[in-house]
Amino acid sequence: MNSSLGLIKDGIFKDNAIFKLALSLCPSIAVTNNVRNGVLMGTAVLFVQVMVNVTISLMRGIIHPRIRLPIFMLVISGWVTVTDLVMAAYAQDAYKQMGLYIQLIVAFASILARAEMFASKQPVMPSLFDGIGMGLGFLFSLTVISLFREFLGKGSVWGVPVLHAKPLLIMILPAGGFFAVGILMGFFNCLGARMRKKARSR
Secondary structure: OHHHHHHHHHHHHHOOOOOOOOOOOHHHHHOOOOHHHHHHHHHHHHHHHHHHHHHHHHHOOOOOHHHHHHHHHHHHHHHHHHHHHHHHHHOHHHHHHHHHHHHHHHHOHHHHHHHHHHHOOOOHHHHHHHHHHHHHHHHHHHHHHHHHHHHHHHOEEOOEEOOOOOOOHHHHOHHHHHHHHHHHHHHHHHHHHHHHHHHHHO
16 A cells, blocks of 8 residues: 555656656646646546556556557557547537647657556556556646646636736746746755755754
């Protein structure tokens, strides 16, 4: 149980795809101008990451090493297609704004990297928890970025007005996405460095 919780914790903090590894940054800029889109995109990536990890782990004994990357991409594209169709059917308003980016999950380096580095070498249960951790880390990152951008750029959270001051409209533009990711990445890395320093001093 401890190792499973450790995998989840590492995925959220130590190996966070956006704030720590700087992978799959496209959605962190493209779809995080409001919290709803950020949460939906993060949830989609969480689902795909978990299902890909489990599928690759189950297939690891029959995948030939020379064709492993095309097989990984085929598995990823299959689960992305499932996610795309479900969102198109049940979240149509959000899908109109971010449908293209859902399809681009196929090319996310973070998902392919975990399939290659972890799921293809580990049993199903560790792969499941690794997928949960990495997916939750991605969801956490997109939620924080979108919360930061919507609050400053629109003065609202999930569409509900909470800030009466004049918003910084640049924060909901692509340039604001770069600013938000850079600021939050620096903040979390500094916070992590301080926590490690404090742990060593004990």
